[in-house]
Amino acid sequence: MKFSVSFSRCVLACAEACALILGLLPSQAQDIEKHESHGIAVANMDGAVKPGDDFYQYANGAWIKRTEIPPDRSRIGVFTGLADLSDKRTAALIEEAAKADAPAGSNTRKIADLYNSYMDEATIEAKGLAPLRSQLEAIAAIHDQRALARALGESLRADVDALNNTNFHTANLFGLWVAPGFNESEHYAAYLLQGGLQLPDREYYLADTERMRQIRTQYQAHISAMLKLAGFTDTDARATHIVELEHAIAEKHISLADSEDIRKANNTWKQSDFAANAPGLDWAEYFRGAGLSQQASFIVWQPSAFTGEAALVASTPLDTWKDWLAYHLIEAYAAVLPKAFADERYAFFGKTLTGAPQQRPRWQRGVTVTNQLLGNAVGRIYAQKYFSPEAKAQAEALVANIIAAFRKRIDALPWMDPATKAEAQAKLTTLYVGIGYPETWRDYSAYEVKADDIFGNMWRGSLFNYHRSVERLGAPVDRKEWSMTPQTVNAVNLPLQNALNFPAAILQPPFFDPLAPSAVNYGAIGSVIGHEISHTFDTEGSAFDSKGRVRNWWTPADLAHFDAATARLAAQYDTYKPFPDLSVNGKQTLAENIADVAGISAAYDGYCASLVGKTAPVQDGFTGDQQFFIAFGQNWGSKTRDAALRQQVLTDPHAPAQYRADTARNIDAWYTAFAVQPGEKLYLAPSDRVRIW
Numbered sequence: 222m223k224f225s226v227s228f229s230r231c232v233l234a235c236a237e238a239c240a241l242i243l244g245l246l247p248s249q250a251q252d253i254e255k256h257e258s259h260g261i262a263v264a265n266m267d268g269a270v271k272p273g274d275d276f277y278q279y280a281n282g283a284w285i286k287r288t289e290i291p292p293d294r295s296r297i298g299v300f301t302g303l304a305d306l307s308d309k310r311t312a313a314l315i316e317e318a319a320k321a322d323a324p325a326g327s328n329t330r331k332i333a334d335l336y337n338s339y340m341d342e343a344t345i346e347a348k349g350l351a352p353l354r355s356q357l358e359a360i361a362a363i364h365d366q367r368a369l370a371r372a373l374g375e376s377l378r379a380d381v382d383a384l385n386n387t388n389f390h391t392a393n394l395f396g397l398w399v400a401p402g403f404n405e406s407e408h409y410a411a412y413l414l415q416g417g418l419q420l421p422d423r424e425y426y427l428a429d430t431e432r433m434r435q436i437r438t439q440y441q442a443h444i445s446a447m448l449k450l451a452g453f454t455d456t457d458a459r460a461t462h463i464v465e466l467e468h469a470i471a472e473k474h475i476s477l478a479d480s481e482d483i484r485k486a487n488n489t490w491k492q493s494d495f496a497a498n499a500p501g502l503d504w505a506e507y508f509r510g511a512g513l514s515q516q517a518s519f520i521v522w523q524p525s526a527f528t529g530e531a532a533l534v535a536s537t538p539l540d541t542w543k544d545w546l547a548y549h550l551i552e553a554y555a556a557v558l559p560k561a562f563a564d565e566r567y568a569f570f571g572k573t574l575t576g577a578p579q580q581r582p583r584w585q586r587g588v589t590v591t592n593q594l595l596g597n598a599v600g601r602i603y604a605q606k607y608f609s610p611e612a613k614a615q616a617e618a619l620v621a622n623i624i625a626a627f628r629k630r631i632d633a634l635p636w637m638d639p640a641t642k643a644e645a646q647a648k649l650t651t652l653y654v655g656i657g658y659p660e661t662w663r664d665y666s667a668y669e670v671k672a673d674d675i676f677g678n679m680w681r682g683s684l685f686n687y688h689r690s691v692e693r694l695g696a697p698v699d700r701k702e703w704s705m706t707p708q709t710v711n712a713v714n715l716p717l718q719n720a721l722n723f724p725a726a727i728l729q730p731p732f733f734d735p736l737a738p739s740a741v742n743y744g745a746i747g748s749v750i751g752h753e754i755s756h757t758f759d760t761e762g763s764a765f766d767s768k769g770r771v772r773n774w775w776t777p778a779d780l781a782h783f784d785a786a787t788a789r790l791a792a793q794y795d796t797y798k799p800f801p802d803l804s805v806n807g808k809q810t811l812a813e814n815i816a817d818v819a820g821i822s823a824a825y826d827g828y829c830a831s832l833v834g835k836t837a838p839v840q841d842g843f844t845g846d847q848q849f850f851i852a853f854g855q856n857w858g859s860k861t862r863d864a865a866l867r868q869q870v871l872t873d874p875h876a877p878a879q880y881r882a883d884t885a886r887n888i889d890a891w892y893t894a895f896a897v898q899p900g901e902k903l904y905l906a907p908s909d910r911v912r913i914w
């Protein structure tokens with residue numbers, strides 16, 4: 222599970238995590254780059270707010286007041302500011318690659334050609350819809366259910382990721398995720414996930430609210446407009462049928478909260494089971510189209526959705542499915558079609574869905590695409606240039622201290638059975654922690670990139686990722702493989718590999734600054750590290766043992782205690798209301814909220830241990846403990862447009878930023894640090910504070 226907020230809406234179907242699509246104003250990115258002061262950002266605080274009333278505002282209020290969301294962003298914050306800086310650096314690396322005149326076939330040349338082909342709007346305009354022509358003709362030629370099944374199979378991509386980057390969304394009928402097996406974690410297995418929707422989640426089709434009804438009306442108009450641009454006739458009628466079909470698919474989907482429950486996901490179907498379990502789709506033909514005829518079994522994440530969607534293949538008119546396929550193809554590549562397509566796509570998926578009135582500059586989108594398709598090639602250069610061996614060593618020491626703090630916390634748990642504790646400790650022993658960059662680099666030699674063919678580059682890129690995934694089915698698992706690129710401002714826990722990745726791009730100020738007081742580093746990056754470690758033991762992580770297998774290593778009494786404690790945390794988050802008509806979903810965000818509470822607890826312990834009995838120096842008038850908590854709260858400084866925030870509440874496993882900062886209210890030391898008293902808004906009686914680890 223990854224640490225921060227991000228969205229699963231990629232510009233194309235690909236196996237990579239979506240880059241953060243938002244950022245800081247250039248002037249603020251420079252502030253971070255210069256990082257002249259080392260410590261908490263006092264100028265960002267609002268001293269007029271009592272920490273006990275609104276800790277998030279206290280830590281970030283002045284910044285929130287003086288900051289405006291740029292017109293091309295739906296969100297702005299600390300994470301996005303660093304992402305912007307990382308983007309700028311990456312863009313500079315790409316420009317260097319473009320000037321290098323590197324030999325054909327080299328990674329440097331591929332980076333240059335991919336980026337330049339994205340930037341070459343004149344060629345894109347001149348080609349018009351021609352790059353899609355043969356695909357559209359193939360869809361038009363579908364004449365029966367068998368051909369339909371084959372086409373649906375051919376569209377399968379490795380574009381979902383249930384546990385690492387928590388991306389449950391694919392617009393294709395289904396999505397493939399290749400990862401260590403739930404039941405046999407030494408080898409790669411095939412997971413299949415529900416799909417078929419363009420909108421971010423089933424709620425967009427089913428929720429009976431004014432806002433969602435409006436979105437649905439605009440969505441239908443958008444489909445019609447896209448089809449019209451592509452030369453289709455009768456586009457209103459076609460759009461109506463496509464929306465009806467997606468609405469029917471949405472009714473078969475299970476909710477995001479249910480999808481996150483891996484106990485519901487561990488369903489092995491042999492290939493021969495599909496016809497009986499999910500009649501309606503010609504599965505043999507589907508798997509032939511997908512190149513998976515030889516795959517004997519799959520783990521079907523949401524069985525009821527497979528049954529429902531397969532039935533819809535049979536019961537919905539063939540012409541509707543053909544229109545659905547054509548529209549989905551056009552939508553997937555709209556960003557690299559002529560401007561009219563790209564603008565129409567942005568008007569709906571950008572403006573309407575996220576509220577950002579302006580699209581990001583093309584060069585930034587080009588960087589995003591290059592990171593998605595050649596992320597490791599770019600990351601290798603990035604890590605060499607921006608992550609020193611000294612920074613790596615310091616970050617490793619910090620991680621070691623927090624792991625040691627976690628060990629102590631586990632040993633001290635009064636409720637946990639000794640056998641459960643032993644397995645928890647074993648998980649910490651086998652945990653692989655990747656700092657900065659991976660030990661080996663991905664081989665891109667099979668990915669063909671051409672200088673003047675952005676559509677082909679993206680098409681082949683998504684197929685390259687797909688084939689790479691399919692080819693490793695059954696092969697031994699590489700536990701040291703990374704799932705994030707070094708230039709990503711984020712962190713991730715990989716439960717099936719029992720591994721953590723902390724990319725180079727997050728290991729820099731304000732999260733990690735070798736010159737800052739240790740209170741600040743522990744509060745900022747330390748709580749991120751603690752967050753990821755704790756995923757190893759949360760609702761999801763506790764389902765995996767020290768070898769990454771799904772195995773119940775908890776006693777029933779331990780589990781009952783854990784469930785009771787976490788239910789209280791879910792109830793706490795259910796009370797948060799970012800909008801009068803929309804509450805945070807405590808269950809949907811539970812795993813991340815547990816990780817936040819545990820992360821700050823372990824980071825605080827690690828910080829106290831690092832003091833070795835001394836009192837931390839006061840800086841800017843704040844005690845060490847105050848600096849620790851303010852640094853934690855400042856991780857979350859951000860502003861989000863209402864539309865994007867609503868989308869996050871509905872579709873993201875992470876709670877909105879302000880509640881993540883306010884979760885300090887569960888930690889006793891926070892009350893002491895700020896003398897928080899009963900009656901203040903965030904005050905919780907000691908018995909109401911949720912302690913999990």
Ligand SMILES: [Zn+2]
Binds near residue numbers: 222225752753812816
């Ligand atoms: Zn997380």
